[in-house]
Amino acid sequence: MEQHLQLKDFKQEQKRLNDTVAYMDRILHSSKSDIENAQANIKTAMSNVEYLDSSDSFLNILMNTRFFELARDQKEGLEAIRQKPYFARIHFQREGEPEEFLYIGKTSLFHNETHEPIIVDWRSPVANVYYDGRLGDITYDVRGDEQAGHLFAKRQYKIEQAELLDYRDVDLTTNDELLQEALEGKADVRLTEIVSTIQKEQNEIIRAHLRQPILVQGAAGSGKTTIALHRISYFLYTMGEHFNAEQLMILAPNNLFIEYIGDVLPELGVDKICQTTYADYVQNALHLKLKLTNPNEQLEKIVENITTNFDDLHISKMKGSPFYELMMQRYLQRYEEQLATLFDDVFIEKYRIMKGEHLKKLFLVEFQYMPIEKRLERIKKIIQTEVKRKTTAVLTKLNSRYEEAIGRALNGMRDAEKRRLTVTKMIDERDVRIPKIKQEAKTTASRYMKKFTKAKVKTLYRDIVTNRELLYEIAPEWDQNETESFLQAHKKESWALEDLASLYYLQAKVKGIEDPWKMRVVFIDEVQDYSYFQLAALKAGLETDMFTMVGDLAQGIHSYRSLTDWQPVLDLFPRATYATLQKSYRTTIEIMQVANEILLQMEENLPLVEPVVRHGKPPEFIAQQALQVQTINQIVEQIKANNHHSIALICKTTKEAKSIVKQLEKADFPAQILDENSAIDQQKLLVVPSHLAKGLEFDAVIITSFDVPYYDNPIDRKLLYVALTRAMHELYLIGPSKEAFLM
Numbered sequence: 001m002e003q004h005l006q007l008k009d010f011k012q013e014q015k016r017l018n019d020t021v022a023y024m025d026r027i028l029h030s031s032k033s034d035i036e037n038a039q040a041n042i043k044t045a046m047s048n049v050e051y052l053d054s055s056d057s058f059l060n061i062l063m064n065t066r067f068f069e070l071a072r073d074q075k076e077g078l079e080a081i082r083q084k085p086y087f088a089r090i091h092f093q094r095e096g097e098p099e100e101f102l103y104i105g106k107t108s109l110f111h112n113e114t115h116e117p118i119i120v121d122w123r124s125p126v127a128n129v130y131y132d133g134r135l136g137d138i139t140y141d142v143r144g145d146e147q148a149g150h151l152f153a154k155r156q157y158k159i160e161q162a163e164l165l166d167y168r169d170v171d172l173t174t175n176d177e178l179l180q181e182a183l184e185g186k187a188d189v190r191l192t193e194i195v196s197t198i199q200k201e202q203n204e205i206i207r208a209h210l211r212q213p214i215l216v217q218g219a220a221g222s223g224k225t226t227i228a229l230h231r232i233s234y235f236l237y238t239m240g241e242h243f244n245a246e247q248l249m250i251l252a253p254n255n256l257f258i259e260y261i262g263d264v265l266p267e268l269g270v271d272k273i274c275q276t277t278y279a280d281y282v283q284n285a286l287h288l289k290l291k292l293t294n295p296n297e298q299l300e301k302i303v304e305n306i307t308t309n310f311d312d313l314h315i316s317k318m319k320g321s322p323f324y325e326l327m328m329q330r331y332l333q334r335y336e337e338q339l340a341t342l343f344d345d346v347f348i349e350k351y352r353i354m355k356g357e358h359l360k361k362l363f364l365v366e367f368q369y370m371p372i373e374k375r376l377e378r379i380k381k382i383i384q385t386e387v388k389r390k391t392t393a394v395l396t397k398l399n400s401r402y403e404e405a406i407g408r409a410l411n412g413m414r415d416a417e418k419r420r421l422t423v424t425k426m427i428d429e430r431d432v433r434i435p436k437i438k439q440e441a442k443t444t445a446s447r448y449m450k451k452f453t454k455a456k457v458k459t460l461y462r463d464i465v466t467n468r469e470l471l472y473e474i475a476p477e478w479d480q481n482e483t484e485s486f487l488q489a490h491k492k493e494s495w496a497l498e499d500l501a502s503l504y505y506l507q508a509k510v511k512g513i514e515d516p517w518k519m520r521v522v523f524i525d526e527v528q529d530y531s532y533f534q535l536a537a538l539k540a541g542l543e544t545d546m547f548t549m550v551g552d553l554a555q556g557i558h559s560y561r562s563l564t565d566w567q568p569v570l571d572l573f574p575r576a577t578y579a580t581l582q583k584s585y586r587t588t589i590e591i592m593q594v595a596n597e598i599l600l601q602m603e604e605n606l607p608l609v610e611p612v613v614r615h616g617k618p619p620e621f622i623a624q625q626a627l628q629v630q631t632i633n634q635i636v637e638q639i640k641a642n643n644h645h646s647i648a649l650i651c652k653t654t655k656e657a658k659s660i661v662k663q664l665e666k667a668d669f670p671a672q673i674l675d676e677n678s679a680i681d682q683q684k685l686l687v688v689p690s691h692l693a694k695g696l697e698f699d700a701v702i703i704t705s706f707d708v709p710y711y712d713n714p715i716d717r718k719l720l721y722v723a724l725t726r727a728m729h730e731l732y733l734i735g736p737s738k739e740a741f742l743m
């Protein structure tokens with residue numbers, strides 16, 4: 001009986017899918033002919049341009065182009081989801097309405113005639129019910145209004161090539177099974193399939209107050225990147241009326257990472273969003289092209305135990321601190337006050353048009369909220385208007401004075417010759433003076449403003465870091481030694497990542513950020529690698545706090561210059577929601593155990609990461625003093641035999657990575673070093689310096705430690721932790737002893 005019912009149910013589901021696909025095919029067919037029609041119309045209109053009224057055919061072309069685009073978008077949208085129109089269904093009843101089955105997919109589809117939803121978008125308010133976890137009476141949010149309903153059941157489908165393979169009703173236990181199945185997948189195909197298994201705590205972050213900042217401390221592999229990308233997609237879906245994609249920006253740690261997420265965003269319905277790094281963004285927004293010292297170089301030096309100048313590290317850290325922001329503020333205040341002394345009275349000829357004191361007050365007080373140069377532009381406009389208005393009054397007054405004087409001379413002077421001379425003199429004087437005033441008035445404002453010379457932000461900053469007297473003023477807290485070593489460090493002009501925050505801050509406060517770069521919403525991945533001031537400058541320049549920030553302090557390998565705890569970020573974003581994610585979806589229990597051992601040794605006191613229950617091959621330690629290509633070969637073969645294909649060999653330093661690639665190549669083993677600019681060749685073994693591995697993941701990871709071991713210090717622990725947590729299924733450690741891996 002049970003079986004019979006199941007079969008019937010399966011058939012019904014099959015029919016539902018077939019009907020959906022058939023409907024999609026019908027629409028596809030008609031959008032194809034819409035496309036052809038529009039193309040034909042455009043062609044005709046183009047050929048008619050010559051002899052028809054050209055504005056008519058121009059309109060025609062525009063209209064048909066729009067039709068064409070609509071039809072093409074519809075076609076592409078349908079084609080993208082045809083193979084798998086939906087992934088889940090909810091059996092749901094909105095309060096006061098009949099029960100219904102809603103099928104959830106990556107985008108929505110409505111019936112053209114009945115307007116009934118055939119597929120409901122995963123980002124729609126009601127789809128939240130699917131992710132929220134509970135069955136029974138529930139509430140959900142529709143644009144701020146709480147709606148009630150009853151959720152009877154949730155069902156998940158396995159559909160491939162538009163064929164129903166399987167489905168399963170979801171309760172708390174099957175939820176785990178489904179997730180596990182999803183996690184069994186391979187590194188190269190997974191990122192886009194997550195929408196069906198997004199977990200409750202992840203969903204909460206994706207949908208958390210969109211107009212408020214959010215900071216997420218999430219364990220390695222807890223889905224931070226995934227969540228950030230889905231939140232962007234959800235944001236545009238929900239707030240599309242108020243924001244367009246160009247106003248959104250995602251800041252990634254490096255270009256490699258941008259490439260990595262590049263394929264995912266369009267699949268989530270998000271393109272056109274600005275994807276960049278902090279360094280590129282700042283330079284673009286400031287129209288600067290700086291030769292930055294490689295931010296990884298300093299890290300490499302520390303890691304390779306090459307003695308780095310303590311002062312350099314100290315300065316890097318200081319440049320990210322609230323104190324450096326304070327120095328910039330003091331500098332700006334000084335700069336502003338100097339400019340303010342230049343405001344004197346505005347005259348035309350001998351007439352005072354405006355008081356300097358008044359302009360000064362506008363500059364320092366009333367317009368204080370604006371960037372300095374914008375204030376000056378405003379003041380110039382005000383002077384222009386005032387000059388215009390007052391000149392008219394002055395001229396009227398002058399004219400009538402001359403009239404009066406001339407009248408008096410004409411009537412009052414007896415001597416005709418004297419009278420003639422006086423009157424002529426007055427007329428001549430008037431005829432010179434009045435046009436001169438008119439002429440002068442035209443340029444008064446611009447002449448007045450000339451003394452406010454515009455400064456280049458780069459020049460201002462160089463002045464700050466090289467001018468001893470200035471430093472005494474803006475950093476009085478420093479003793480002689482500190483000031484001198486700061487000056488010494490800046491003798492030669494060079495630019496580091498840390499300097500960008502100040503440049504951006506100065507730009508924001510002196511000139512303002514231009515509209516195309518004035519992003520309204522910001523998403524930051526790997527936020528632990530930012531300094532306080534980097535974030536503060538960005539917030540000040542963009543004048544928004546709509547930031548989504550995700551990161552993991554345990555992976556803070558740049559902590560010598562970046563954040564070491566979240567408090568400064570929370571102070572900077574007082575409205576921020578703070579969330580944590582402890583579960584790792586990437587790594588097997590066996591691998592996570594090893595990584596957790598390292599996490600325990602860190603000073604941050606972060607809670608252990610809980611792997612989602614998924615077992616795998618225990619990590620293997622292989623004792624070897626030096627690289628043996630034979631061993632690598634064997635391991636790679638074994639990994640491939642396990643049907644795992646994305647493999648990385650992670651080395652602590654770039655130096656070791658280079659030397660390993662050399663040795664492998666010499667033995668004809670195809671290998672490639674990963675650097676920020678080269679495309680990945682899938683056929684070769686990817687050799688990755690540990691600091692570049694952040695954010696990436698592989699089916700299997702081999703970690704070697706031949707040159708230098710991982711030492712028992714904060715940065716090495718973090719580098720090792722990052723390396724260990726890149727592995728999804730298999731992990732191999734090769735080195736002289738377990739101690740080399742802090743075990």
Ligand SMILES: Nc1ncnc2c1ncn2[C@@H]1O[C@H](COP(=O)(O)OP(=O)(O)OP(=O)(O)O)[C@@H](O)[C@H]1O
Nearest residue numbers: 191197198199220221222223224225226585586695
């Ligand atoms: N709900 C989920 N369902 C299926 N897979 C998931 C889910 N959440 C995360 N994953 C997978 O877990 C892996 C880790 O996700 P992601 O890279 O977003 O984590 P992360 O927190 O950014 O990691 P890291 O900090 O180590 O870079 C990815 O393969 C992702 O596809």
